[in-house]
Amino acid sequence: MDFGTLPPEINSARMYHGPGPGSMLAAAAAWDELAGQLYEAAADYHAMTSGLVDGWQGAAATAMGLAATPYLAWLNATAASAQHAARQARAAADAFQSAFAATVPPQLIMANRALRASLVTANFWGQNHPAIAAAEADYEKMWVQDAAAMYAYADASAAASAMQQFESPPAAGPAQTSDADDDVISAGAQVISTLPRTLRALSSASSTRFGKALLSMSSPLSKLSSRRLGFAKHASVPIAVAIAGAAKAVRTNRASVVAGVGRGMSIGVLSVPRAWFPAPPVGSFETEFQSAAIAIGRRLSGRPGRSAT
Incomplete structure (x- = not known):
């Protein structure tokens, strides 16, 4: 200017x-x-x-x-x-x-x-x-x-x-700078080392819950076994109806098992949402189980097409 x-x-x-x-x-x-x-x-x-x-x-x-x-x-x-x-x-x-x-x-x-x-x-x-x-x-x-x-x-x-x-x-001396760098590296290593332990803990927790569910399922299975042994005493009761009732009991207890386990599915040691896998055809399983029960009743009664009297 x-x-x-x-x-x-x-x-x-x-x-x-x-x-x-x-x-x-x-x-x-x-x-x-x-x-x-x-x-x-x-x-x-x-x-x-x-x-x-x-x-x-x-x-x-x-x-x-x-x-x-x-x-x-x-x-x-x-x-x-x-x-x-x-x-x-x-x-x-x-x-x-x-x-x-x-x-x-x-x-x-x-x-x-x-x-x-x-x-x-x-x-x-x-x-x-x-x-x-x-x-x-x-x-x-x-x-x-x-x-x-x-x-x-x-x-x-x-x-x-x-x-x-x-x-x-x-500026700070080289030794002080090296110590600071070592602290940062050590902290990062600790974070990385905790990841496998955390995943293993999650996996073991899922296994524990599944084990408890299996224990809850053993009771209806033992009842089913006792009913099979008592079929001879209760010949007047239709065997097919008894086995069908047992199948219904298993279905009921299977629902409680699903509720106990949650919706988790396993991939290796990981627990993943159940929605990642297609649900099994529950209806076909129930139909086949009931058909098999009726066939067993017919064979045990010795009278095809009719229940034991």
Whole structure:
């Protein structure tokens, strides 16, 4: 931007209606406070490490002091950089105040323009030419004054913006980094090792439930066996009807077994939803079982087509 090409109305308006130096002064105060805190922390750490070394002799004490030295140096260097930043912020604020003082007030520029306009309006016979020329000369001086103030302000701001580079704190040692990496790897291995145990636990839980269901099914099967042995005593009862009733009892108990086991099916050691497999044809199983029971009754009664009497 070339300030010399801008009329004084623009340059003066920017200086008088801008944010002012308040933000730079606040930044300078903040940098000063930070520098004081860093210097105080460095002094405290130095006193603490010095006290330990004074009462602790040997190679370990020397190693501890050498390890703390880089951090103390970094704290002092950072505090010095913060102090420099505070000085630069104050320099920027001073540059603004100097430029503000050198800038023509907008009211004077507006008054000059109003005077020239009135002289031109009343200049019927040319009697106001000298006054108009004087007003134009004053306006050109204002133009030059504002441009010079802005150029000086730009130079001062450029010098105030030069900052010292803040250094990063000393990095952790290779041993500390290696330990951290080992912890992460160990945690990941523990997570992976728990997966097989969890799957085995799930599989064993399903087997236990299925075993309990089989135990609940042994009772109706034993009853069926006792009925078969007592067929000879109850020849007056139709054998086919008795076996059909036993089949019905098995169906009822099979339903309780399904409810006990749930809907899980097995794939290897895993338990999967029952919906993954097509349901067996229950109706055909019941029909075949009843047909077989009737055939057994006919053979035991010795009278085909009729029940024993």
